[in-house]
Amino acid sequence: MNTLLLHCRPGFESEVCAELSEHAALLNVAGYAKAKANSAHAEFICTEAGGADALMRGLRFSQLIFPRQWARGAFIDLPETDRISVLLEQLADAPVCGSLWLEVLDTNEGKELSNFCKKFEAPLRKALTKAGRLQDDPRKPRLLLTFKSGREVFLGLAEPNNSAQWPMGIPRLKFPREAPSRSTLKLEEAWHTFIPREQWETRLSDEMTGVDLGAAPGGWTYQLVRRGMLVTAIDNGPMADSLMDTGLVQHLMVDGFTWKPKQPVDWMVCDIVEKPARSAALLETWIGEGLCREAVVNLKLPMKQRYAEVRRLLQRLEDAFAARRIKVSIACKQLYHDREEVTCHLRRL
Structure with missing residues (x-):
């Protein structure tokens, strides 16, 4: 789990890459950033063992400017069926987590995956709890699953007190009808x-x-x-x-x-x-x-x-x-x- 995945506003991927590259250099964490334009995410690939963990321990998420959310982990491929078994297998050596968030990227493709995540969350949560991989404990790491499709997911971890307050870093605020503008x-x-x-x-x-x-x-x-x-x-x-x-x-x-x-x-x-x-x-x-x-x-x-x-x-x-x-x-x-x-x-x- 040596990659850092960072959510962002579409069109600001290069800013995330520049920001993380600068911080990694200051922390002497070897690696490189990469991203596709308008993909709403960037990756920082650490080239030495423990690099992603060192980056997250050396930085406060609240001090980052352009990332909306982050997690350390890796992309994994999922089969068309029985995705849960594959996820449980991948989590066998991971720490027990205290919470679970299913996330998507802030793109049109991501929005289309939202319904899939809503349906998938309940059986996944049940399976993780039964397997002893998920406990209701705010002190333990959060399990963040970012789906790029139904067949590819970033399996990531983040500390609840050092990551976004909301899934994908997106607050669900209701526009007050009496307010004069959406600003x-x-x-x-x-x-x-x-x-x-x-x-x-x-x-x-x-x-x-x-x-x-x-x-x-x-x-x-x-x-x-x-x-x-x-x-x-x-x-x-x-x-x-x-x-x-x-x-x-x-x-x-x-x-x-x-x-x-x-x-x-x-x-x-x-x-x-x-x-x-x-x-x-x-x-x-x-x-x-x-x-x-x-x-x-x-x-x-x-x-x-x-x-x-x-x-x-x-x-x-x-x-x-x-x-x-x-x-x-x-x-x-x-x-x-x-x-x-x-x-x-x-x-x-």
Whole structure:
């Protein structure tokens, strides 16, 4: 089980390859990355025994930017019938697992396999439990089976506390009908990704204030209002009447890149379509000058060298805060609801 399989958004396979290759080199793990365009996954083939395990132990999944999910293991072929016997045979020397996820890739072919997985899961789970290969224990590794077809599956393992929160890294969020745009799901997913659920009541409370830069028509403002915050919405465009009627939103038709609050706020969020360097500079100002305590900002990506550009901007932020002698936690992820962008979360410590 010396291959690392990584799920991603279709079209971002090369970014995953670049990211994993860089980390592997830093950890002295020998191997190479490979992927096909728009396949929604990449592989890192380790050329020395134990390499995949070493990579997963040396990295925190939450620190990876472009992968949605990962697992160490190998692809195996399955017969047309009696697939379960083959899987049990392959798992004979594997550790006992504490949970089971059947996954597919985020492609049209993957979506077609979803029904097969739903039907296959119950008999497989029963057989694994009977054979003593599966126990209900959150401390044990998770068994991740990624089906490329009914005849080929990646049999993988991952630690529950060092892998995606959801199967395939895809959260099942319901679009609120009262929200003014579907972009609201980006910020909701960011809450789930960057803030532990048990901290929501203290870090996303109704006693807080927020600013939404580039707010119209109010998809991200909606999430702040939903938490009971007083929000200043900055945009020259119109805001949804439903948000203005709450009495929690002040709408200012000014430039989001030059406006600053008179008093520091708890949250600043921003999903402006702008060059990523300019959005990163905005983060540097708001966090660096203490204008906000936490921020979620989307960085729109260039057409080429996307991973290199993100790493450059994150390093620029780290260097700027170090020069100011302030401590800031920085996290960055391409979320499921993102498109040609990544979402950054910064918190001043």
